[in-house]
Amino acid sequence: MTQKKKIIEIKNLHASIDGKEILKGLTLTINAGEVHAIMGPNGAGKSTLASVLAGREEYEVTEGEVLFDGVNLLELSPEERAREGLFLAFQYPIEIPGVSNINFLRTALNEIREHKGETPISAKEFMALVREKSKIVELDAKLASRSVNEGFSGGEKKKNEIFQMAMLNPKLAILDETDSGLDIDALRIVANGVNKLRSDENAIMVITHYQRLLDYIVPDFVHVLYDGKIVKTGGKDLALELEEKGYDWIKHDLVNN
Amino acid sequence: MTTTTEKKKSDFYQNLTTTEINVDSKDRALAEKVCEQAIIPTTKNEYWKYTRLTKLTKPKYIQQKEEIGDITSFVIDQDAFTLVFVNGFFNEDLSSKNKPSGVEFKILSEKEALPPLQATIEGALFTAINTKYLCDGVELVFKEKNQVKTPVQILHIIKGENTISNFRVLVKNERFSEGQLILGEFSEGGKTKLSNIVVDFKMEEQSKLHVDKIQFEDEETFHISTENIRQKKNSQFTINTITLNGALVRNNLNFEVKGENCESNLNGAYLLKGKQHVDNHTVVDHQVAHCNSNELYKGVIYDKGTAVFNGKVFVRQDAQKINAFQSNGNVLMSDYATVNSKPELEIYADDVKCSHGSTTGQLDEEAVFYLRTRGISEDSARELLIAAFIDEVLDMVQNENIRTFIDKIISARFHQNI
Numbered sequence: 013m014t015q016k017k018k019i020i021e022i023k024n025l026h027a028s029i030d031g032k033e034i035l036k037g038l039t040l041t042i043n044a045g046e047v048h049a050i051m052g053p054n055g056a057g058k059s060t061l062a063s064v065l066a067g068r069e070e071y072e073v074t075e076g077e078v079l080f081d082g083v084n085l086l087e088l089s090p091e092e093r094a095r096e097g098l099f100l101a102f103q104y105p106i107e108i109p110g111v112s113n114i115n116f117l118r119t120a121l122n123e124i125r126e127h128k129g130e131t132p133i134s135a136k137e138f139m140a141l142v143r144e145k146s147k148i149v150e151l152d153a154k155l156a157s158r159s160v161n162e163g164f165s166g167g168e169k170k171k172n173e174i175f176q177m178a179m180l181n182p183k184l185a186i187l188d189e190t191d192s193g194l195d196i197d198a199l200r201i202v203a204n205g206v207n208k209l210r211s212d213e214n215a216i217m218v219i220t221h222y223q224r225l226l227d228y229i230v231p232d233f234v235h236v237l238y239d240g241k242i243v244k245t246g247g248k249d250l251a252l253e254l255e256e257k258g259y260d261w262i263k264h265d266l267v268n269n
Numbered sequence: 270m271t272t273t274t275e276k277k278k279s280d281f282y283q284n285l286t287t288t289e290i291n292v293d294s295k296d297r298a299l300a301e302k303v304c305e306q307a308i309i310p311t312t313k314n315e316y317w318k319y320t321r322l323t324k325l326t327k328p329k330y331i332q333q334k335e336e337i338g339d340i341t342s343f344v345i346d347q348d349a350f351t352l353v354f355v356n357g358f359f360n361e362d363l364s365s366k367n368k369p370s371g372v373e374f375k376i377l378s379e380k381e382a383l384p385p386l387q388a389t390i391e392g393a394l395f396t397a398i399n400t401k402y403l404c405d406g407v408e409l410v411f412k413e414k415n416q417v418k419t420p421v422q423i424l425h426i427i428k429g430e431n432t433i434s435n436f437r438v439l440v441k442n443e444r445f446s447e448g449q450l451i452l453g454e455f456s457e458g459g460k461t462k463l464s465n466i467v468v469d470f471k472m473e474e475q476s477k478l479h480v481d482k483i484q485f486e487d488e489e490t491f492h493i494s495t496e497n498i499r500q501k502k503n504s505q506f507t508i509n510t511i512t513l514n515g516a517l518v519r520n521n522l523n524f525e526v527k528g529e530n531c532e533s534n535l536n537g538a539y540l541l542k543g544k545q546h547v548d549n550h551t552v553v554d555h556q557v558a559h560c561n562s563n564e565l566y567k568g569v570i571y572d573k574g575t576a577v578f579n580g581k582v583f584v585r586q587d588a589q590k591i592n593a594f595q596s597n598g599n600v601l602m603s604d605y606a607t608v609n610s611k612p613e614l615e616i617y618a619d620d621v622k623c624s625h626g627s628t629t630g631q632l633d634e635e636a637v638f639y640l641r642t643r644g645i646s647e648d649s650a651r652e653l654l655i656a657a658f659i660d661e662v663l664d665m666v667q668n669e670n671i672r673t674f675i676d677k678i679i680s681a682r683f684h685q686n687i
Contacts, residue, residue, distance in 0.1 A: 066642050094644035108636045110657025119653065120643040127644070159657075160639075176643065 016043035018079070019184050019215040020065075025076035026240075027064045033074070034060040036240030042184065045212040049226055049251060050219045052237035053259040058219045059103060061237070062188040066100040067093050081183060094120075095127040097183030101173040101190050108160040113172065114142060116160060117179050124180065145178035149205035167198030174205045185209070186217045191225035203228030223255035236262055281309075281326040285433065288403040290378050293385040296400050300390055303397035310394065319577040319609040320548045325491040325517055328461040330433035332404050334358050337426060343455045345483055346670040349422035356427055357404025357434035371415030372448060377406040377437060384439065387469045387497040388523070395493045399435040399467045406437030411446035411476070420449035420668060425466065427490055429459040438468040442476035442504070449479045451671060454494075456486040468496045472504035474528065480508040481671050485678060486515045488543065495521040502528025509665050510549065512539040513678050517546045524553040526560050537566040538662040540682065541574030541606075548577035553595075555588045558618075564595040567662045569655050570606035578610045582625070586617040595625040600632060600658055652683045 020042045027035040034057045042048050052058055064071050065078065067090035078085040083096060108116075122132045133141070146156050149171040161169050170190055177185050187206065191199055206229050210216065218229055226234070226248060234250040235242045238259070243266060244250065254261070282304065292300075309326050310317040335355050340363050344351065352374065353363040359376045368374070377383060388396045411417055427434050442448060454464060464486065472478060486492055492515050498506055512518050524533050539547045553562045568576045578597040599608040612625035632654050640650035656679070666672050 068638060089647070090638060090641040091644050091646050091650075094642055100642050102639065102642075106633075106635050106639050108633075108639070108654070108657065110660055111636075111640075111653050116640060116643070116645065116653060119649060120640075120645050123646060123649065124644040180643065 016045065018042075019044050019081060020085075021079040023077045023079075025064070025078060026074045027060060027071050028074055029060070029071050034240055035064065037076070038237070038241055040235065040242060042215045042217060044215055046233065047210065047216045047218060047229060047231045049231035049234045050217060050237050051221070051234060051251060051254055056237045057240045058237055059188055062100055062186050062219055065093075065098065065186060066090060091123070094180070095124045099177050099180055099182035099185045101170075101177060101185065101187045103188040103190075103192060105161050105169040105173055107162045107164070109162050111160050112157060113155070113160050114157050117142075117176060121179065141179065146175055148178050148208050149174045150201050151175045166193035167195065170194055170198065170202050171205070174202055174209075178205070178209055182214065184215050184217065186219065188219045189221065190218070191220055191222065199225065200228060223251040226251045238262055238266070281329060282398050282402065282433070284329045284331055285402040286332060287401060288435075290383065290403050290405065291381060292383045292400055292403060296383075296386050296390060300397040300400035303390055303392070303394060304401050307392075307394045307397065316550070319575070320517070320519055320546065325463065328431045328463075330431050330463055332356070332402065332435070333429055333432055335428040335432070337363070337428060337457055340424060340426070343424050343426060343453055344422075345424075345451050345453045345674045346420055346422055346668060348670060349420040349451055351422045351424060352407055354405070354407070354423070354425045354436060356429065356432050357406065357425070357436035359405055359407070369417055369419040371412050371417040371446070372421060373410045373412060374421075375408045377403070377408060377439075380408065386467070387471070387499050387525075388467055388495055393495070395465050396467055396495055399437060399465050399495075402433070402435045403437055404435050406439070408439040409441070409450070411440075411442045411448040411478070413443040414445040416447040417449070420451050422451040422453065424453040424455065425464065426455045426457055427459075427462045427464050427486065428457040429462070431461055432459060433463045433465060436464065436466045438466070440469065440478070441471040442473055442478050444473045445475045446473070447477040449668065450481075451668075452480065452482040454482070454484045454486055454492065456490045458487075460489050462490045464490060464492045464494075466492075466494045468494070470496065470498040470506065472498065472500040472506050474501045475503040477505040478507070479667070480506075481666050481668065482508060482510045483671070483675065484510070484512040484515055484518060486518075488514070488516050488545070491516055492518040493521075494519070496523065498522075498524045498533070500524065500526045500528060500531045500533065503530045504528065505532040507534035507665070508536075509662070510535075510537040511663070511666070511675055512537070512547050513675070515545060515547070519548045520550065522549070522551040524551075524562070526553065526555050526562070527557060529557050529559045531560045533560070533562040534665070535562070535564045536662050536665045538659050539566075539568040539576060540659070540679065541568065541576055542571040542682075544573045546575045546577075549579070550577075551580045552583070553581070553593065554583045554585070555591045555593065556585045558587065558589045558591065560588070561592045562594070565662055565665075566596070567598045567659055568608070569600045569602060569659060570608060571602040573603070573605045575607040576609070578608070578612070578627070580611070580625070581613040581615065582623060584614075584616040584618050584621050584623065588618045589620040591618065591621040591623065593621070593623040597627045598658070599629040600655065601629065602632070648683075
């Protein structure tokens with residue numbers, strides 16, 4: 013069996029905000045075709061990890077390295093990361109009045125294509141793609157043409173994130189608490205959408221508090237993030253164990269070791 | 270002509286030649302008096318509080334005729350009926366020949382007598398100068414019961430060092446008439462110029478007019494516009510003022526709504542860079558009941574630009590059931606950009622619905638980041654957000670040709686990084 017292609021290698025990552033260190037030496041490798049779940053209590057650094065990888069400038073990386081498909085990710089601007097194939101589904105997708113979903117996605121897609129040396133997508137091809145991909149998350153075609161997230165319900169906003177993921181076809185998608193604020197039906201639709209986008213070529217990092225989402229998006233690995241580091245790694249059963257025993261169990265374990 | 274030696278009086282207009290146009294005799298007498306007595310308004314004057322006229326009044330201006338070769342770049346709507354004025358003087362050769370039916374025009378210098386101005390001359394130095402030293406202008410009449418589908422486009426181009434253009438447009442919409450007017454204000458070279466434009470709009474009963482005013486003069490042009498709109502009952506008037514360039518631009522817009530059931534719409538968009546100064550002063554005076562007015566002004570200010578918005582809405586004592594909305598929004602793109610925004614309401618009636626508001630802020634950095642995480646460059650992200658902000662006003666420009674003209678200028682600005 014040939015060795016799997018490494019999508020992202022995070023080595024000893026330290027990051028802080030306003031002088032406060034949040035990530036304290038995080039190491040993680042994700043290969044093509046894999047789904048990794050990152051779980052952990054509030055304040056462990058889950059969202060910081062997502063922010064640092066996406067390139068949010070408020071965070072300072074003080075130590076460590078991130079290779080994204082062989083490229084030094086930390087040297088790239090947020091847009092360059094996106095063009096290289098990194099996608100962040102926001103925990104709180106923001107509303108952008110006046111900027112239409114379609115319009116901005118077309119701009120995004122064309123900037124990505126230009127980066128890859130490809131020609132711009134035609135209007136016809138683009139609309140066909142919108143129709144095809146909006147079906148994946150059962151997003152109303154009308155919403156696709158409205159202003160970005162403006163007046164969307166919580167569920168619609170999250171569907172829109174996955175719709176964008178489908179349009180941009182990233183190598184690595186980071187889903188930051190995509191399950192938060194979703195009712196059970198919306199959760200199922202969003203998770204099904206993600207599953208349809210899984211392939212041997214790409215990888216997914218699912219950041220979540222709860223095991224619930226992992227019933228639908230079944231991970232290959234579950235990591236527990238605690239105090240800025242990954243303290244435990246296991247298969248999908250680890251999520252169930254966490255759900256049952258709570259994070260205190262991990263803390264307890266750490267103290268005893 | 271005598272020149273005054275009194276120090277406080279400026280002599281910036283004293284080299285000018287008194288007009289030979291037959292302006293109304295009372296107007297002329299009043300203008301003489303104001304020019305003789307008036308001193309340049311300073312920032313101590315509430316009406317000019319945020320706009321310094323020092324630079325504008327330094328040159329000694331002259332009225333002069335100039336030729337221009339080509340107006341292609343000034344044509345806002347290629348399908349419109351176009352009248353071209355250079356330095357306030359009519360250029361027949363460059364103007365359209367096939368006048369649409371339902372509208373008549375007459376060059377002011379060819380008229381035996383001009384009607385009295387609606388605009389106040391008393392205490393209004395620039396209107397007085399425009400009257401006493403009038404270069405020329407045009408009277409436009411939308412004839413009774415005519416719907417004129419072809420827009421009328423008046424292009425004014427100022428050219429040549431120290432030129433002053435005292436230009437006047439008189440628009441009359443007769444009963445049940447309907448029209449569209451485009452005012453294009455441009456320049457073509459020459460240091461320190463002053464466009465001093467007065468436009469009177471007479472809206473008769475049940476008439477309708479849509480005006481799009483595009484200001485795109487160079488950074489050596491000072492600009493004072495005074496527009497007076499008088500509305501009779503059941504009339505509808507809309508003006509969109511789009512300021513895309515200039516050194517100092519002051520727009521005085523005065524509505525007198527004198528008949529019931531009128532609609533008055535006034536919108537403005539302004540994009541400033543460098544040390545540009547744009548001042549929109551609007552007054553909507555609701556004198557009678559059952560009328561609506563809507564006002565939306567939005568601006569984006571780069572560099573050391575300064576924008577002023579002063580919007581006043583009066584609702585007189587017997588003017589019940591008035592709906593008056595006023596809003597001003599600004600985005601500051603630099604730490605040195607300035608906005609002075611003053612929305613005002615003065616209401617003497619007790620059964621009205623009025624609101625006003627003003628916001629000034631920066632671009633939403635969260636939104637910039639969000640767009641960037643989708644692969645959009647930082648510049649494009651800002652461009653998208655600015656366009657979204659200003660589009661709310663630009664969308665009021667319904668004529669596609671005009672919109673294309675504006676979008677091209679804005680897009681060019683973006684690609685020079687403003």
